[in-house]
Amino acid sequence: MASSSRFSRFSILLIITGSLLVLQNCENPGSVGRSFGPEYPQLKRDTIPVPSISTTQLKAYSGNQSFVSAGIYDHALFGRYEAVGLMQPTLISRNDSIGANATFVMTLFIDGITGDTTSTSTYELLEITRRWRAQSWTLDSLPLTDLAVLHTFTVTNEDSVKFNLPAGWYNRYLERKNDSSSSRDSTFLNTIYGFAVRGVNTDKIIAIDALTSAIFVQQNDTTLTRRAITFRQTANSLQRTPSAMVLPNDVTIVENNFNTVGILDIPFSEDFIGARFPSRVELVMYVDTLTMQSQLPMGHAWFDPAQIPIYILEDYETNFAIFNNPNLFVNRSDAGTFRSNMTTYYNSVITTDQNLGDLYFLANRFNGAVSPKLFFNHLSADRKPVLITTTFTNPSEEN
Amino acid sequence: MRTILLTLGLVLTATSGLYAQSSELQGTSMYSYLGLGMPMDYRSSFGSSMGVTGVALTNRIGTSFANPALYSSAYFTTAGGGFGYRNLNATDRTGTSSNSQADALALQITFPIVREKVGFSFGMLPITENSYRSSNLIETAAGTDTLRYMSTLTGTGGLNRMEFGMGVAVTDWLSIGYSPSLVFGTLRNNESIEFQVIGYQNLDRQRILSNIGFGNKFGVFSTFSKLLSTNDGLHIGATYSLPVDLNSDLLERDRQTINGTTQIEDTKFARGDNQLPAEFVLGVAYNTNRSWLGTIEWMVQDWGSYTDYDGITPDHMKSRSKIGGGIQYIPDGRSDNTFFNRFLYRGGVSYDTGHLQFSDTSISTLVFSAGLGIPSRAAGSSIDLSVDYGLRGTTSHDLVREQIFTFRVSFNLSELMFLQRKID
Numbered sequence: 001m002a003s004s005s006r007f008s009r010f011s012i013l014l015i016i017t018g019s020l021l022v023l024q025n026c027e028n029p030g031s032v033g034r035s036f037g038p039e040y041p042q043l044k045r046d047t048i049p050v051p052s053i054s055t056t057q058l059k060a061y062s063g064n065q066s067f068v069s070a071g072i073y074d075h076a077l078f079g080r081y082e083a084v085g086l087m088q089p090t091l092i093s094r095n096d097s098i099g100a101n102a103t104f105v106m107t108l109f110i111d112g113i114t115g116d117t118t119s120t121s122t123y124e125l126l127e128i129t130r131r132w133r134a135q136s137w138t139l140d141s142l143p144l145t146d147l148a149v150l151h152t153f154t155v156t157n158e159d160s161v162k163f164n165l166p167a168g169w170y171n172r173y174l175e176r177k178n179d180s181s182s183s184r185d186s187t188f189l190n191t192i193y194g195f196a197v198r199g200v201n202t203d204k205i206i207a208i209d210a211l212t213s214a215i216f217v218q219q220n221d222t223t224l225t226r227r228a229i230t231f232r233q234t235a236n237s238l239q240r241t242p243s244a245m246v247l248p249n250d251v252t253i254v255e256n257n258f259n260t261v262g263i264l265d266i267p268f269s270e271d272f273i274g275a276r277f278p279s280r281v282e283l284v285m286y287v288d289t290l291t292m293q294s295q296l297p298m299g300h301a302w303f304d305p306a307q308i309p310i311y312i313l314e315d316y317e318t319n320f321a322i323f324n325n326p327n328l329f330v331n332r333s334d335a336g337t338f339r340s341n342m343t344t345y346y347n348s349v350i351t352t353d354q355n356l357g358d359l360y361f362l363a364n365r366f367n368g369a370v371s372p373k374l375f376f377n378h379l380s381a382d383r384k385p386v387l388i389t390t391t392f393t394n395p396s397e398e399n
Numbered sequence: 400m401r402t403i404l405l406t407l408g409l410v411l412t413a414t415s416g417l418y419a420q421s422s423e424l425q426g427t428s429m430y431s432y433l434g435l436g437m438p439m440d441y442r443s444s445f446g447s448s449m450g451v452t453g454v455a456l457t458n459r460i461g462t463s464f465a466n467p468a469l470y471s472s473a474y475f476t477t478a479g480g481g482f483g484y485r486n487l488n489a490t491d492r493t494g495t496s497s498n499s500q501a502d503a504l505a506l507q508i509t510f511p512i513v514r515e516k517v518g519f520s521f522g523m524l525p526i527t528e529n530s531y532r533s534s535n536l537i538e539t540a541a542g543t544d545t546l547r548y549m550s551t552l553t554g555t556g557g558l559n560r561m562e563f564g565m566g567v568a569v570t571d572w573l574s575i576g577y578s579p580s581l582v583f584g585t586l587r588n589n590e591s592i593e594f595q596v597i598g599y600q601n602l603d604r605q606r607i608l609s610n611i612g613f614g615n616k617f618g619v620f621s622t623f624s625k626l627l628s629t630n631d632g633l634h635i636g637a638t639y640s641l642p643v644d645l646n647s648d649l650l651e652r653d654r655q656t657i658n659g660t661t662q663i664e665d666t667k668f669a670r671g672d673n674q675l676p677a678e679f680v681l682g683v684a685y686n687t688n689r690s691w692l693g694t695i696e697w698m699v700q701d702w703g704s705y706t707d708y709d710g711i712t713p714d715h716m717k718s719r720s721k722i723g724g725g726i727q728y729i730p731d732g733r734s735d736n737t738f739f740n741r742f743l744y745r746g747g748v749s750y751d752t753g754h755l756q757f758s759d760t761s762i763s764t765l766v767f768s769a770g771l772g773i774p775s776r777a778a779g780s781s782i783d784l785s786v787d788y789g790l791r792g793t794t795s796h797d798l799v800r801e802q803i804f805t806f807r808v809s810f811n812l813s814e815l816m817f818l819q820r821k822i823d
Contacts, residue, residue, distance in 0.1 A: 036429070036430075036432075036433065036715070036757060036797075036798070037429045037432045037531065038432055038552050038590070040535060040537065040552065040590070041550065041590050041592065041604060043537075043539050043541070045541060045542070276653065276664045276666075277653045277655040277662070279592065279599045279600045279601075280599045280600065341598045343598070343599075343600055344657075344658070347600070347655075347657040347662075348657075348658070351657055351658075351662055388542065390541065390546075390599065392590075392592060392602060392604070
């Protein structure tokens, strides 16, 4: 009986060992047997034209953007742009020491120019005389008039502009800085309204970097720390007078603000795309760079960043000012061609079975710079916007 | 009985799900993609090393699905099972691949109703296997870019048979048996696309064929002794399995992980029929005395009349024929009780014309087998070890030649049911 028991235990040990062996399968599969095995699914790429592109006007606030634009530029294709930028400085701490003979140097960093980079244009720094709020400022808010000119400066193609602010201004600023009353902040806001920058007979619009530009306090006393007075709020006003040029019907002007917003009419659905689970859905849009370049005289530059933002907006959202960040970006792949991976968006539409909103796009980020573009639209013969889908063929009917 | 139940429980736990993905004998082979998978020829634990299923091999201490007529000879209640380990090296004109795989073997319990007169058996065994894996890194032009993705084809599953059988000894020399069975199983073919670049969604595409049907197997076994000497015996066995009409459900589905959630879309669902073909096996065994036994067996399967899910007989399917034979030697342990005299020694060879044919080239298989039987000192139990080395196919006509190495461990645990053993 004892040997029978030993035999049973040995058998059970073998079973457990075998079970562990089962878990230790290993493979180096390779691709042997392809001649008669199942066919590999074939990659399929389809090009689906976007049914239409149109434009509309939406509301948006133009305060506290990346750039403060200023100047006038008349472009044969896009029309005449007139930009005025507003900047209000911060009030530095009462404890910050500023020496008796310090100077206040306004330093404006210019990140881009739309227009003539060879001629010299004159700009004015004006002092604003009434309170304004960046949060409620729109592009069509009326530029302030009858303002006192604090300084006049010129720009050709510089990266930055520096000039001293007049003593009258900074003495008033220091008075507010040194105010020890409890109403110090409110008094500052009701007396120091900031500056406006505008062009005088210019042929360019400069894009001033709102984050890095500042008033630098140059201390004559080397023991004192150098101070920078940044801007607590900025805003842009922009007026556009369209060109009289008649455009071909296969192109559409879109701006990088909400005055002229492009609408992509794409009925995202399984029927339209042709697959429920595509591997990729890519939007490709083309800019008519040839026409744009032909209308750009020698020496004129174009503020031309590499991304186009797309906003996904439901109908009700278009009735209000747009605060949303862009949902997608279309990246430039080569000159005039912009591509965006729409797979995630398409999947979201398919899996939620909901219309997430319409696709609105700008010519560039809504950042305060002036950068409209001419897009080929759905009427273009060979450069119309398209969706390029990557899918796999249906399963083999073998087996 | 407690040992048997414990063993059965362990095996069921260990093999849970294994029958659905892989099984006995055949290695992971691209050939298994075709038809209903690669036929898995059952071989009993003691017939395995002799290249035969064992339709003509009676064994008091071992279970066998080979011939239901043999259930009549049940003396002990016996549980049988085991594990196999396979290594398969495949070669075609494009290169080589290797796969290793461990599987569960057939699981069976046999017990006598009237000792050595009427026996009953039930168990489960795999009958076809769909088991392959092939990967290929594909580069293709996608517009101006080059798109790279790994395409992996995987086959899993197969058909299994759950069988209940009974054998009856009609006379001292003739037994008959019948085994109805439930044939079921799912064949899964999966295409997986995994991109090597960002910005593309990976995809899994599945084709799932679920089958169910009823099988019928008939067996006859006869034995004649004292033909040429006082200790010899001639044993003849045969089985016939009727074709199995399978009701099949076909499901095609795409799967994609989107935002961390797996999304599934069933792209096709349909119902149809498959047919597992008829099978006939004839075997003869002759033992000169207790020590020496030789056997030979012939098997035919009518894959030439196989119809697939679409009602079509594929051009590459043909009827197969297999012949195998081997010998067994049992040393006389009474005269010399050395270590080596405690084992049973077996060897055999089989040749299978195969059920596949491409360009007039059959996918044949030649297998050499050898093994050891380790009987327990307690009557009725044994462990059988066996190894196979096989060659299948050819590299001509863009086909695949496979070298298959298989190692198996089978066990048979027996007890006298309802009776306390008095002598160990």
